[in-house]
Amino acid sequence: AQTVTQSQPEMSVQEAETVTLSCTYDTSENNYYLFWYKQPPSRQMILVIRQEAYKQQNATENRFSVNFQKAAKSFSLKISDSQLGDTAMYFCAFMKSGTYKYIFGTGTRLKVLA
Amino acid sequence: NAGVTQTPKFRILKIGQSMTLQCAQDMNHNYMYWYRQDPGMGLKLIYYSVGAGITDKGEVPNGYNVSRSTTEDFPLRLELAAPSQTSVYFCASKAPISTDTQYFGPGTRLTVL
Numbered sequence: 219a220q221t222v223t224q225s226q227p228e229m230s231v232q233e234a235e236t237v238t239l240s241c242t243y244d245t246s247e248n249n250y251y252l253f254w255y256k257q258p259p260s261r262q263m264i265l266v267i268r269q270e271a272y273k274q275q276n277a278t279e280n281r282f283s284v285n286f287q288k289a290a291k292s293f294s295l296k297i298s299d300s301q302l303g304d305t306a307m308y309f310c311a312f313m314k315s316g317t318y319k320y321i322f323g324t325g326t327r328l329k330v331l332a
Numbered sequence: 333n334a335g336v337t338q339t340p341k342f343r344i345l346k347i348g349q350s351m352t353l354q355c356a357q358d359m360n361h362n363y364m365y366w367y368r369q370d371p372g373m374g375l376k377l378i379y380y381s382v383g384a385g386i387t388d389k390g391e392v393p394n395g396y397n398v399s400r401s402t403t404e405d406f407p408l409r410l411e412l413a414a415p416s417q418t419s420v421y422f423c424a425s426k427a428p429i430s431t432d433t434q435y436f437g438p439g440t441r442l443t444v445l
Binding site: 222227253260261262263264265268309318319320322323324325 | 363365367372373374375376377380382390420422424426428433434436438439441
């Protein structure tokens with residue numbers, strides 16, 4: 219069975235600085251998708267970034283980028299130029315290709331400090 | 333597009349009461365999901381559906397029931413509410429395309445006293 223581990227329950231970063239959130243996963247599959255979701259205090263789950271395992275190139279969305287290390291089963295999220303609005307819970311998620319079930323990590327609470 | 337909508341936003345139940353959490357999506361998505369999120373925790377899958385008339389259990393189905401009579405609606409029924417069901421419930425939907433992501437509703441905060 220697949221598992222997703224986020225080992226940092228809480229993190230903080232100064233506004234305008236860079237922070238990296240860690241995620242590791244365990245799977246025997248070769249084809250899968252990885253996601254980072256943001257959950258601000260409003261509780262709405264918002265997709266931040268998505269990575270297909272068959273793509274070697276790391277995904278990037280504006281200030282958000284990932285470091286995808288397939289062999290190490292690591293999928294970290296880097297937030298550059300942190301903004302106060304980035305304060306939220308961040309969840310890492312895994313989905314096996316060809317299925318429709320997601321496995322979520324326990325989340326990292328990020329606080330951006332003014 | 334309203335996306336995924338959930339009602340109610342908040343609800344307080346007494347032990348033993350029953351209720352239905354409503355979920356609807358207007359994106360013509362085949363896949364729909366119900367998750368619960370306990371305080372400080374990630375999301376746990378309760379039930380999911382791959383299309384009208386087809387549902388299946390997730391990780392934590394006990395105490396819940398679902399039905400999917402239309403593509404748009406996926407209600408979650410709680411029978412005999414228990415304090416352990418105090419949680420935030422999220423509904424989500426997804427198109428059948430593998431690369432597509434889930435779209436979440438705003439959540440329902442349920443307290444059972």
